[in-house]
Amino acid sequence: MFAICSAGLAPAIALLSYFYLKDRVTEPIPLIIRTFISGALLVFPIMFIQYVLTSEAMINNNFIHSFFFGAFFEEFFKWFIFMFAIFRHPEFNNHYDGIVYAVSISLGFASLENVLYLITNGIEYAFLRAFFPVSSHALFGVIMGFYLGKAKHMHSRKKWNMFRAFLIPFLLHGIYNYILLTVTSNWIFYIIPFMIFLWYVALHRAKVANQAVSIKK
Known part of the structure; x- marks a missing residue:
């Protein structure tokens, strides 16, 4: 279990460290940890919603599964947590x-999702x-x-940038999901x-x- 947790968390911590250290004005570690944990806690309600939708809707359509059962809920809730907490x-x-904060939320979600996947399917997928x-x-x-940083600090087209902050990742x-669901062979080339x-x-x-940031300073 320790090996699986380490393998599941290591890439998220490495990526978060990379983007954190690129910040010219570093953010408080306790707040980074809280946003990371908030992202991780999103896994359970999203998994529940996706389970209910896929079992009740009985829709066998890769486009709907890729964009709405997967991408929509994951990106919307990450966006919502950012808007609410940050x-x-x-x-x-x-x-x-x-x-920094959006990556922290996203990697919190990705890390727990990754650990659960490795527990279920094996560490060889790490x-x-x-x-x-x-x-x-x-x-x-x-x-x-x-786009959320632009909405907060550029003071132009605020609502449009807030919307793009959700729309483009979604x-x-x-x-990304659609490629993995529809390409059954040689998916790596896509x-x-x-x-x-x-x-x-x-x-x-x-x-x-x-x-x-440099210009502002």
């Missing part, structure tokens, strides 16, 4: 902070899970946090280019947010 918090005081599901949650978090997450694209977009957003 958006008006005094420590959320520059653009890049949005990325390597692939680190590179794909866990990393993708972090990157969706970067994009969400970028669409990207849905595409998912790797998609992950490269996600990394490019996320790192570019992180760079822009950090530059905004």
Whole structure:
């Protein structure tokens, strides 16, 4: 069990540390821990909702399962936790902070989801899970946090940026799910280019947010 928990948590902690250390003005560790735990606690209500919907709706449609039973609820609840716990918090005081806190929430969710998956399916999946599901949650978090930071600190098109903070991760997450559900062979040739694209977009957003912090200082 210790090995599974370590393998499940390690990639999330590594990714969170990476984005945390890129922050020019580091955030308080207790608040990072609280947002991480909040993200992890989302796993249980989301799993319950998804179980009820998939068992009751009896809809055998990959598009609906990918975008609405999966991506919609996961990204909406992560967005909601951010809006409820962080958006008006005094420590959320520059653009890049949005990325740090959104990644923390996303990786809290991804870490517990990953541990539960490894308990059920075996530790041999840890390597692939680190590179794909866990990393993708972090990157969706970067994009969400970028637009929430923009909504809070750029003072232009606030509501539109708050909406984009949910919409863009939801669409990207849905595409990711749809690839995995519909491509039954050679899926790696589809998912790797998609992950490269996600990394490019996320790192570019992180760079822009950090530059905004420098200009503000």
